[in-house]
Amino acid sequence: MKKMLPSPAIVVACVALIVAIGGTAYAASKINGADIKSNTVTGKQIKESTVKNVKSAKKAKTAKTAKDANTVGGQSAEDLKTSYFLLNENGVIEEQSGEFTVLDAYDTNTNAYINYDESLVGHGLTATIAIQNQIDQNPGMAGIQGNVNGEVSVSRCQITGVVECAPANAKIPSALVVSPRNSDGTPAATASPGTGTGSATKRVYVTVTEGPAAATTP
Numbered sequence: 001m002k003k004m005l006p007s008p009a010i011v012v013a014c015v016a017l018i019v020a021i022g023g024t025a026y027a028a029s030k031i032n033g034a035d036i037k038s039n040t041v042t043g044k045q046i047k048e049s050t051v052k053n054v055k056s057a058k059k060a061k062t063a064k065t066a067k068d069a070n071t072v073g074g075q076s077a078e079d080l081k082t083s084y085f086l087l088n089e090n091g092v093i094e095e096q097s098g099e100f101t102v103l104d105a106y107d108t109n110t111n112a113y114i115n116y117d118e119s120l121v122g123h124g125l126t127a128t129i130a131i132q133n134q135i136d137q138n139p140g141m142a143g144i145q146g147n148v149n150g151e152v153s154v155s156r157c158q159i160t161g162v163v164e165c166a167p168a169n170a171k172i173p174s175a176l177v178v179s180p181r182n183s184d185g186t187p188a189a190t191a192s193p194g195t196g197t198g199s200a201t202k203r204v205y206v207t208v209t210e211g212p213a214a215a216t217t218p
Contacts, residue, residue: 099208123209130203
């Protein structure tokens with residue numbers, strides 16, 4: 001009986017397969033970090049499920065998800081919270097994140113005093129003029145007062161040697177003062193001492209950014 005011998009093509013294919021398998025096994029057992037050139041392996045070449053937790057990544061530019069992270073840069077989610085309010089032209093909080101109440105709006109003077117739900121020591125404060133083009137709080141001026149100009153200042157109350165708030169109920173660490181001004185620096189509000197809330201020709205947005213544990217200085 002005549003034996004059938006494999007064709008040359010089959011022999012070559014088998015040899016190639018053996019070499020490929022052997023080469024892969026060799027690479028898996030012999031290649032280590034020293035054999036890889038820096039910055040040549042990207043996320044496309046890595047199976048994410050095999051990568052363990054990274055303890056630190058000081059130079060990471062972005063992080064799409066961090067479901068199990070307790071802190072970011074040593075700060076908790078509460079530390080990074082930002083709150084806001086919109087004080088309208090009548091000295092009323094029209095919109096807010098829920099932590100603010102009006103203490104005095106253009107009544108004692110041409111400033112507005114707002115209370116936050118905790119001490120503002122160590123927190124960041126930012127204020128800006130809110131655009132409006134349909135409100136005219138001063139009929140003596142011709143046309144609608146389009147408030148795309150002007151300025152506003154903000155500070156927490158009772159900073160020793162720096163800021164002293166006028167109303168008695170604003171002399172607390174959780175109070176802030178907002179002072180809207182015209183472009184020439186004159187007050188943008190008209191006070192109404194003893195007769196109720198005054199009014200301003202500016203609408204103002206204020207944001208409060210939480211910070212790390214603050215100093216105990218009032």
